[in-house]
Amino acid sequence: xxxKKPARRPPVSAFERPLVTVDVVIFTVLxxxxxxxxxxxPDVALDPHPGRWALxxxxxxxxxxxxxxxxxxxxxxxxxxxxxxxxxxLGSWGSATRDPRGWCxxxxxxxLVPPPEVGEKTAETAPPGSAWIEVAMALRKRLAFDHAEILxxxxxxxxxxxxxxxxxxxxxxxxFTLPQLQRTYETVLGRPMDKSAFRxxxxxxxxxxxxxxxxxxAGRAAMGYRILxxxxxAVFPRTFRSVEVQSTKD
Amino acid sequence: xxxKKPARRPPVSAFERPLVTVDVVIFTVLxxxxxxxxxxxPDVALDPHPGRWALxxxxxxxxxxxxxxxxxxxxxxxxxxxxxxxxxxLGSWGSATRDPRGWCxxxxxxxLVPPPEVGEKTAETAPPGSAWIEVAMALRKRLAFDHAEILxxxxxxxxxxxxxxxxxxxxxxxxFTLPQLQRTYETVLGRPMDKSAFRxxxxxxxxxxxxxxxxxxAGRAAMGYRILxxxxxAVFPRTFRSVEVQSTKD
DNA sequence: ATAATAGTGTCTCTCAGACACTATTAA
DNA sequence: TTAATAGTGTCTGAGAGACACTATTAT
Numbered sequence: 095x096x097x098k099k100p101a102r103r104p105p106v107s108a109f110e111r112p113l114v115t116v117d118v119v120i121f122t123v124l125x126x127x128x129x130x131x132x133x134x135x136p137d138v139a140l141d142p143h144p145g146r147w148a149l150x151x152x153x154x155x156x157x158x159x160x161x162x163x164x165x166x167x168x169x170x171x172x173x174x175x176x177x178x179x180x181x182x183x184l185g186s187w188g189s190a191t192r193d194p195r196g197w198c199x200x201x202x203x204x205x206l207v208p209p210p211e212v213g214e215k216t217a218e219t220a221p222p223g224s225a226w227i228e229v230a231m232a233l234r235k236r237l238a239f240d241h242a243e244i245l246x247x248x249x250x251x252x253x254x255x256x257x258x259x260x261x262x263x264x265x266x267x268x269x270f271t272l273p274q275l276q277r278t279y280e281t282v283l284g285r286p287m288d289k290s291a292f293r294x295x296x297x298x299x300x301x302x303x304x305x306x307x308x309x310x311x312a313g314r315a316a317m318g319y320r321i322l323x324x325x326x327x328a329v330f331p332r333t334f335r336s337v338e339v340q341s342t343k344d
Numbered sequence: 345x346x347x348k349k350p351a352r353r354p355p356v357s358a359f360e361r362p363l364v365t366v367d368v369v370i371f372t373v374l375x376x377x378x379x380x381x382x383x384x385x386p387d388v389a390l391d392p393h394p395g396r397w398a399l400x401x402x403x404x405x406x407x408x409x410x411x412x413x414x415x416x417x418x419x420x421x422x423x424x425x426x427x428x429x430x431x432x433x434l435g436s437w438g439s440a441t442r443d444p445r446g447w448c449x450x451x452x453x454x455x456l457v458p459p460p461e462v463g464e465k466t467a468e469t470a471p472p473g474s475a476w477i478e479v480a481m482a483l484r485k486r487l488a489f490d491h492a493e494i495l496x497x498x499x500x501x502x503x504x505x506x507x508x509x510x511x512x513x514x515x516x517x518x519x520f521t522l523p524q525l526q527r528t529y530e531t532v533l534g535r536p537m538d539k540s541a542f543r544x545x546x547x548x549x550x551x552x553x554x555x556x557x558x559x560x561x562a563g564r565a566a567m568g569y570r571i572l573x574x575x576x577x578a579v580f581p582r583t584f585r586s587v588e589v590q591s592t593k594d
Numbered sequence: 595a596t597a598a599t600a601g602t603g604t605c606t607c608t609c610a611g612a613c614a615c616t617a618t619t620a621a
Numbered sequence: 622t623t624a625a626t627a628g629t630g631t632c633t634g635a636g637a638g639a640c641a642c643t644a645t646t647a648t
Contacts, residue, residue: 110406111361114438114449154438156360156447161439186436186451188364188404189411197406199364201436201449273600291638293601298636313599314645332582332637523627541611543628563626564618582610 112188113198116165117151117241119184119248120174122226123265123281124209129226130245131173135238142194143238149245150224151200166203173224178324180206180264184248192240204248206264256282260301260321260328269305269318272296287334301328362438363448366415367401367491369434369498370424372476373515373531374459379476380495381423385488392444393488399495400474401450416453423474428574430456430514434498442490454498456514506532510551510571510578519555519568522546537584551578 120131132147150173159165163181170179181203188199210226227235229249233242255261262278263270276292296302302319309315370381382397400423409415413431420429431453438449460476477485479499483492505511512528513520526542546552552569559565 109403112364112404112406114362114364153359154362154447154449156362156440159440162436162449183435185433186412188451190406190409197404199404199412199449199451201438271600288638288640289600290602290640291636294637309646310599312647313597314601314647316600334637521627538611538613539627540613540629541609545610559619560626562620563624564620564628566627584610 110197113193113196114154115151115198115200116154116162116169117149117200117202117244118166118169118173118181119149119202119204119245120170120179120207121204121229121248121252121265122207122209123262123278124226126277126281127228128249128282129228130232130248131224132227132232132237133173133224146238147227147232147235147241148238149202149241151202162201163203166201166205170203170205170207174207174210176207180261180324180327184244184251187240187244200244202244202248204251206252206261208265208267253283255327257334258330258332260296260299260330263301263321264324264327268320269308271308271310271316271318273316275319283334295330299328299330360447363443363446364404365401365448365450366404366412366419367399367450367452367494368416368419368423368431369399369452369454369495370420370429370457371454371479371498371502371515372457372459373512373528374476376527376531377478378499378532379478380482380498381474382477382482382487383423383474396488397477397482397485397491398488399452399491401452412451413453416451416455420453420455420457424457424460426457430511430574430577434494434501437490437494450494452494452498454501456502456511458515458517503533505577507584508580508582510546510549510580513551513571514574514577518570519558521558521560521566521568523566525569533584545580549578549580 122129122131131150133150135141135143135146135148137145150169152169154162154165159168162183166181170176170181182205184202184204186199186201188197190197192198192200229245232245233249236242237245252261256279262282263275265278265282266274272293275296276287276289279292280286301322303322305318305320307315308318372379372381381400383400385391385393385396385398387395400419402419404412404415409418413433416431420426420431432455434452434454436449436451438447440447442448442450479495482495483499486492487495502511506529512532513525515528515532516524522543525546526537526539529542530536551572553572555568555570557565558568
């Protein structure tokens with residue numbers, strides 16, 4: 095998609111154009127913790143929030159980005175090298191005051207990726223200037239712009255959808271086992287789940303396909319699975335623990 | 345929120361700024377049909393889609409719009425005069441090709457409003473140049489830009505959420521009765537529902553408050569209700585007919 | 595054999611739907 | 622008294638959770 099030089103056109107709108115950015119909230123599960131990829135803003139005085147942690151993102155490049163979605167994929171690729179993440183639009187945040195440089199609207203995506211490959215111990219495998227940070231800790235930091243609010247919304251959306259979808263499967267490298275998947279659910283939701291109910295639910299939802307047994311460090315080998323359709327998550331007919339969720343409403 | 349004249353600033357981004365618009369998908373139930381408010385684009389040659397039906401919306405005005413949300417509220421107010429609708433962000437659509445005038449991103453909101461007040465027969469009470477159009481018919485029209493795709497996404501989101509939330513309550517003028525609310529659910533979803541299960545579900549969800557009996561045209565008067573919290577919809581622990589929804593998956 | 599993990603069977607409780615029932619109002 | 626609508630009671634079936642059970646592997 096070659097971008098042509100914009101030809102001369104009459105002005106299409108009397109209004110000043112806002113700044114337009116795309117940010118990506120990239121989640122993974124690493125060391126049994128839900129983590130998010132943050133980048134450090136350049137430590138120069140003319141940057142809006144020098145040295146602060148921020149979500150990866152930046153201005154739309156109308157010359158190379160065919161669409162918002164492509165722009166998000168590009169930024170994700172630049173940060174993680176990944177080609178086929180789970181990527182979903184989260185929403186947009188725009189106001190006169192959220193960026194000191196002017197009226198600015200950002201389109202936010204959220205991505206689920208498997209943890210980075212590591213040599214020995216899971217550690218600093220993030221690109222330079224960026225880091226995988228545990229979500230609760232990230233929320234405690236004073237992030238740049240309104241990124242704390244955006245991150246909170248992303249975490250809420252993730253936790254909410256995990257209650258009734260197969261989203262955590264996208265946080266694992268394939269093939270994975272059902273015990274690994276259950277552990278991922280438990281990490282994201284922060285509570286233990288019943289093994290039998292969990293397995294029934296996953297297998298009944300028909301979104302996995304067997305990929306041969308996988309041996310762990312000890313005990314019986316477990317069946318490996320792959321996601322049938324990486325384009326969309328499976329939706330379960332009920333949420334987990336719907337009863338308790340209701341009763342805690344009071 | 346007085347907008348000051350933008351002072352001279354150094355350029356903050358080397359990139360050309362995209363066009364930024366806000367569109368609103370406004371739903372109501374009128375004559376037992378789910379309808380959407382559409383506006384006719386001006387019938388002049390320099391308009392991108394002259395004479396076509398489109399979603400109400402337009403460019404952000406950085407002088408008057410404090411935020412995207414305020415912009416959506418303004419457009420809604422301009423079209424319907426309503427102050428307290430249910431308003432939720434649907435998503436954003438942006439690409440190099442969706443608007444012939446240039447790279448354009450639109451932030452789409454969807455609103456649920458009670459039907460317009462009418463003198464005698466429900467009919468043309470929409471503002472000039474606009475009309476309430478039944479959703480299936482609107483989807484069949486060749487709308488301006490990618491508004492057909494956006495409308496389809498809005499309808500899908502609405503129908504999806506209606507299965508497990510109290511959203512249809514925002515389509516009725518208050519106070520309303522449970523039979524009226526059930527009829528609204530049935531209109532939106534296009535299928536009949538069981539009265540007993542419906543009532544149990546609504547009352548158990550604790551989002552309504554009694555507002556005195558309301559007499560209909562015939563038969564016993566029904567209890568009127570108001571929404572307790574107009575800022576958010578109630579979420580039910582299960583979807584309606586989760587069993588059948590599952591079985592139709594095959 | 596034992597420890598460790600994977601995977602299954604069974605019981606119970608809750609809730610949604612089906613549907614028949616009662617209640618209230620106007621003519 | 623009847624028609625029309627509002628509202629309730631009761632039964633059933635499906636599925637989630639609890640938890641005890643069996644299965645498989647390495648040492």
